[in-house]
Amino acid sequence: MARDSIQSVAISRTLIPNLPSDYLSRRHLFPLIDNEPSGTTFVIAPGGYGKSTLVSEWAQSQKNGVIWMTVANGDTTNEMSSMLITATRRVIPDFAPWFEKDQPLRATEVVRRWGNDLMKTEKEFIFVLDNLRSPEDEDVDIAVELIRQFPRNMHFVAIRTTSIEEIYGVCSSRGPLKVISTNDLRFTEAEIQQYATNSGIEISDDSLQLLRAGSGWPAATGLLVAHLQANGNKGEIEKILASSVEPLRALVMIVLEGLDSDVLQMCEKLAVLEVFTLDDAKIVLGADFSFELINKVAHQGEIFAPIRDAGIGYAFSGMVRQVFLERLQS
Numbered sequence: 001m002a003r004d005s006i007q008s009v010a011i012s013r014t015l016i017p018n019l020p021s022d023y024l025s026r027r028h029l030f031p032l033i034d035n036e037p038s039g040t041t042f043v044i045a046p047g048g049y050g051k052s053t054l055v056s057e058w059a060q061s062q063k064n065g066v067i068w069m070t071v072a073n074g075d076t077t078n079e080m081s082s083m084l085i086t087a088t089r090r091v092i093p094d095f096a097p098w099f100e101k102d103q104p105l106r107a108t109e110v111v112r113r114w115g116n117d118l119m120k121t122e123k124e125f126i127f128v129l130d131n132l133r134s135p136e137d138e139d140v141d142i143a144v145e146l147i148r149q150f151p152r153n154m155h156f157v158a159i160r161t162t163s164i165e166e167i168y169g170v171c172s173s174r175g176p177l178k179v180i181s182t183n184d185l186r187f188t189e190a191e192i193q194q195y196a197t198n199s200g201i202e203i204s205d206d207s208l209q210l211l212r213a214g215s216g217w218p219a220a221t222g223l224l225v226a227h228l229q230a231n232g233n234k235g236e237i238e239k240i241l242a243s244s245v246e247p248l249r250a251l252v253m254i255v256l257e258g259l260d261s262d263v264l265q266m267c268e269k270l271a272v273l274e275v276f277t278l279d280d281a282k283i284v285l286g287a288d289f290s291f292e293l294i295n296k297v298a299h300q301g302e303i304f305a306p307i308r309d310a311g312i313g314y315a316f317s318g319m320v321r322q323v324f325l326e327r328l329q330s
């Protein structure tokens with residue numbers, strides 16, 4: 001592949017993203033990402049949880065060279081190979097001169113040579129792969145083969161919306177494996193208040209009650225803060241969600257539309273309870289009770305999540321529960 005082909009790669013997708021001007025620093029989460037030089041860290045959560053911005057803030061604080069690459073739907077293996085070399089040359093100028101000379105090259109061969117050349121530097125690197133591709137574009141066999149070629153002097157950080165448990169084994173064979181999930185990324189009460197304060201929101205019982213409706217979901221919290229900036233403390237969550245054009249409602253509907261029918265039915269029944277324990281769930285669901293299903297939904301965190309402090313039950317997102325209640329009344 002010629003050098004002009006490499007230069008055509010989208011520049012922004014081989015750069016560490018800039019942080020938004022209103023970004024709330026989350027340095028306290030850095031230890032969750034930190035790993036051994038040969039380790040792998042997965043950051044897995046749906047959209048709206050600030051995965052890329054968190055890893056971007058962390059990456060900008062690292063002393064080792066950070067190779068950042070963002071892939072999206074439609075990227076071919078050749079284009080991703082080109083992007084990988086381009087991203088690496090941002091850290092190591094004139095890296096891999098063979099890439100242009102020896103074409104055509106299979107993606108696995110590019111990664112093998114790439115890994116060998118990184119090993120020869122005798123330095124430690126971080127490779128961040130921000131994967132925006134949808135599940136239907138995934139090829140697990142190819143992913144496993146590529147990861148096998150990764151050098152042991154490279155901490156691999158993978159940002160994803162869904163997990164691919166089939167590749168955990170090969171990642172573990174490289175070194176320590178860490179997984180950061182949705183509930184790790186939810187805003188704490190202190191962060192919600194700090195975000196609101198930074199945005200010029202006066203903290204009161206009413207404003208806090210409204211902000212808590214997002215259950216720490218960063219995207220929802222941002223929309224609720226925007227509502228408070230525009231309207232003050234006017235409006236309960238029921239009124240805010242009453243309009244179908246309201247961004248918050250659209251956010252909730254995206255979540256609900258992605259649910260399997262069995263999950264949707266379970267959540268609709270449980271929505272009669274704002275807070276519930278497993279015993280409560282057994283009573284409400286009867287023969288349909290499934291701890292595995294409840295745990296799966298709680299792990300995602302947008303609909304209901306484990307109560308942080310008590311640790312004995314689950315609390316519904318105020319926004320999502322309101323939509324479920326409307327569905328039950330219709």
